[in-house]
Amino acid sequence: xxxxxxxxxxxxxxxxTHPAVKGALERTPTCRLIRSGTDHHPRLFSSxxxxxxxxxxxxxxxxxxxxxxxxxxxxxPTANMLAAIQNCTLLDDVxxxxxxxxxxxxxxxxxxxxxxxxxxxxxxxxxQIALRSLLTQPPQAVLCDQRSHIFKYEAGGVSALTGAMxxxxxxxxxxxxxxxxxxxxxxLSDDVHACPTRVISxxxxxxxxxxxxxxxxRIADFARKNGIKxxxxxxxxxxxxxxGAGRLDEFAACFDTLSLCFSKGLGxxxxxxxxxPADVIKHSTWIRKSLGGGLRQAGVVAAPARVAVDxxxxxxxxxxxxxxxxxxxxxxxxAKLWTDAGGRLLYPVDTNMVxxxxxASGVAPGVLDKLTExxxxxxxxxxxxIHYQIYENREQVVPQLQRVFSKALASAPKExxxxxxxxxxxxxxxxxxxQYPKK
Ligand SMILES: Cc1ncc(COP(=O)(O)O)c(C=O)c1O
Numbered sequence: 001x002x003x004x005x006x007x008x009x010x011x012x013x014x015x016x017t018h019p020a021v022k023g024a025l026e027r028t029p030t031c032r033l034i035r036s037g038t039d040h041h042p043r044l045f046s047s048x049x050x051x052x053x054x055x056x057x058x059x060x061x062x063x064x065x066x067x068x069x070x071x072x073x074x075x076x077p078t079a080n081m082l083a084a085i086q087n088c089t090l091l092d093d094v095x096x097x098x099x100x101x102x103x104x105x106x107x108x109x110x111x112x113x114x115x116x117x118x119x120x121x122x123x124x125x126x127x128q129i130a131l132r133s134l135l136t137q138p139p140q141a142v143l144c145d146q147r148s149h150i151f152k153y154e155a156g157g158v159s160a161l162t163g164a165m166x167x168x169x170x171x172x173x174x175x176x177x178x179x180x181x182x183x184x185x186x187x188l189s190d191d192v193h194a195c196p197t198r199v200i201s202x203x204x205x206x207x208x209x210x211x212x213x214x215x216x217x218r219i220a221d222f223a224r225k226n227g228i229k230x231x232x233x234x235x236x237x238x239x240x241x242x243x244g245a246g247r248l249d250e251f252a253a254c255f256d257t258l259s260l261c262f263s264k265g266l267g268x269x270x271x272x273x274x275x276x277p278a279d280v281i282k283h284s285t286w287i288r289k290s291l292g293g294g295l296r297q298a299g300v301v302a303a304p305a306r307v308a309v310d311x312x313x314x315x316x317x318x319x320x321x322x323x324x325x326x327x328x329x330x331x332x333x334x335a336k337l338w339t340d341a342g343g344r345l346l347y348p349v350d351t352n353m354v355x356x357x358x359x360a361s362g363v364a365p366g367v368l369d370k371l372t373e374x375x376x377x378x379x380x381x382x383x384x385x386i387h388y389q390i391y392e393n394r395e396q397v398v399p400q401l402q403r404v405f406s407k408a409l410a411s412a413p414k415e416x417x418x419x420x421x422x423x424x425x426x427x428x429x430x431x432x433x434x435q436y437p438k439k
Pocket of ligand 1: 073121122123124125149203233235236261263
């Protein structure tokens with residue numbers, strides 16, 4: 001038998017720090033070394049193999065994500081996430097037997113104050129399954145912001161999968177939907193000519209901007225009074241909570257279902273979770289299966305997602321002990337560098353996104369992309385996403401962006417129309433760029 005002290009002496013690995021790693025090890029019945037008080041797992045102990053994944057140039061903020069401002073989806077998995085994959089339980093999740101997956105679902109449901117959760121492969125899958133589970137049969141409509149991901153970027157899935165029409169609304173304040181917008185556009189009548197609103201789907205944050213909790217509550221009250229269900233595309237609701245706009249469970253109380261992404265600002269490689277009432281989530285399990293989203297050894301997806309929740313968002317529904325709020329401070333600093341150099345912003349910087357108004361700043365499209373590329377960074381169009389791996393590399397990235405901004409704004413013509421581009425101006429709507437580069 002190998003003695004634990006001998007292993008400690010021989011092995012170069014770092015101790016596993018995250019509970020998703022330790023938890024799986026402690027539950028491994030054959031692990032004598034765990035019981036003898038070491039973090040090392042015998043299956044992994046063959047000469048130089050280590051339990052924690054090595055930090056290579058691909059991993060965490062050393063990887064491509066650390067220089068990529070195009071989106072927080074670019075964040076690269078960390079060593080702790082990779083170690084969690086190496087050490088998770090590997091049972092079948094279609095049979096609902098995998099402890100790592102069930103624990104993650106229960107943990108997220110608890111953070112959101114909901115009865116149940118369901119792991120899905122992506123934010124798109126989460127929205128589609130949740131909406132399919134809330135809707136029944138046509139005629140039916142989903143009311144949402146005109147800029148919503150479910151409308152613009154989910155390949156028409158809502159209509160294809162549910163037969164629902166989308167009632168898209170341009171926010172009258174140019175920033176987020178209000179109760180007045182919803183009241184003016186929801187179809188409540190039973191006139192046979194109309195398509196009744198059955199679900200209101202709110203995206204929060206939307207373009208990095210927080211929909212305030214008070215407004216979400218007003219809309220939820222209206223929905224309940226009128227028998228309308230509420231869904232939240234909460235791909236980045238974590239950001240709103242971490243910014244102090246309300247706890248995750250306070251926002252979640254306004255909704256029947258929420259889809260929360262692990263692979264955006266939290267940094268996991270894959271996955272989202274739907275949370276909601278037990279009966280809706282049970283139904284969602286069927287829909288997930290029908291879409292081919294039932295996974296076998298789902299622990300490999302769930303384990304890094306759990307690390308992402310605990311280490312990036314934090315351990316309670318306020319996100320107070322996670323990293324996200326530092327990214328918001330940095331985003332505001334970067335926005336200030338831009339405005340101090342004479343640039344204009346398109347949206348307020350509430351969380352991790354800085355949207356610059358290129359037209360009002362007199363900067364031609366493509367200039368920022370080119371200048372950031374020359375600095376070894378990546379950005380796309382008029383948006384910079386300041387995710388936590390940019391935060392970790394801030395000492396290099398901030399001076400680089402400062403150089404980019406001063407070059408870009410130096411090239412701006414002296415006489416430009418500096419009126420900020422308003423969202424509800426038809427010219428601006430036409431010019432709202434897609435999140436995705438044109439092929
Ligand atoms: C607000 C929002 N919802 C949903 C999604 C879809 O997530 P996924 O790319 O994982 O399907 C995205 C993707 O960027 C998003 O920004």
